[in-house]
Amino acid sequence: MDKSKWLTGATLGLFTAPDITAAQLAERGWSAANLQQFLRSGYSPSGTAFDEMHPVIANSTQYLSDADAKAMVSFLLGDSPPAPKPVAAAAPDTGTRLAAGQSHYMALCASCHGSQGLGRQLTMPPLQGNSTVRQADGRNLVLSILIGLPKRTAAESGPTLLPGMPGFANELDDQAVADLANYVRAQMGGTNADITTARAAELRAAAQKARHPIAP
Template structure:
């Protein structure tokens, strides 16, 4: 998930790097005494916190870093958090590790706030120590870190201290809120470990999360993290059971995890216990969840636009997604009631249509085939027509996508 956050913070005043492995002046790793039970618990928590997303490169050693992370302010790289004493965190103590998670302070410098210590600071010391024990039990990888190449003034670490003074705070509500035990556990999973707020909450001019708008959606450049408040989830047809299926398998009747959400499922949420998956869903929909909204019936004022869009769908989409939008198992998701089509903001739909979607591997036997992009096949006007047909027919949304909107996302 940290990889996602770095992309989501690209437009902000503070571009980011993840944990930087550095330590004292000797070459010996810090000896750690941990029980097998604590290490096993740390493994579970590291997955729940999605550590691998930023710290394990494709085909690379686990947690050895090297994940390339782009932003408009420069390029930076996930770092080595193996117990290697020179390049990793082998010389860090448990106190050092907790300081990085809780306060964003590494042994030798301040971390930038895209390392989600703004959320991890809500993690218990016990859980922090368990993750530390797990990481210190991994095989050291002598892989040097690649220095971040960030533009001025975003590479000035000292300024982050002033940012912390203004914006760093604990955000978990009072534990005596009167909610169920499942809701309370889900809140911890979502806010402290999974740090969902980092992506799904709007941010201010200085990159700070706007706490009054928690989970109301975040700007992600060309795409957006959708609103996942209880009301918004219900409006797009989600139930707690659907969310549990989505967390565990990456698929639900509302669609599948794609793009930046796919690694969240594959690396993190699929590994949650059934109890924790239920708790996370309970927190998101609430102890007294709303009924999922029925699909609205929309009539386009321009019937010709609907006809043109349907023709494009039959030509290029129906073979995989079905003549009636029913989808095809192991090939493509259904369109009827698809959550992306039901979003009021069409950007995620448009970017998917323009760029395509890579083949998605999911837990178990489910997979979704590669979806080609149509940026070179269809004009802006044709993409708008197709999007309006999809949204009006199966998303309950108005056919208000314009060619200019499509052009802005190319």
């Protein structure tokens, strides 16, 4: 075991478990309050539980006492948590750079997540400031666009029952997936619009090879 990589995350199966060191949690906007809310409910303004994090919330952390949840947050963020980094303003758009991605977003995503990505409290996760959107590596965001996220039963999802999200692999080609991911990353995550068509194709192939076969 490489102890130098303590809490820095890794790809497990298909999705990537993100870096949860204090510095990187703060980099993606996590505050102590949001992290505690996430551990207890699987939902917070900074992100929601999906994939293999669902059973962790449903079977474990939702049952933490307030004191124990605070203790876990202190373990991760420290007694003096670093200030959560605000979402950076998107770089000025030339009017064409992100236009294709915006078009896909409005057609496929805005009806649930809202035109500004603000979501709906406890029913639809916000994308504005979402920690997955803000990850340096856009792997999880691209995979979510491709294969979606499953709807969970009350027993599986824990205290917050969120609807599933459909995948759009059959509606969007690799260029469109990259455009959509880049629009969301730039406009709602304040991060680099650096997802390439080749990267989208690579992750599509990974999903096909793993447990999520995608029809051509």
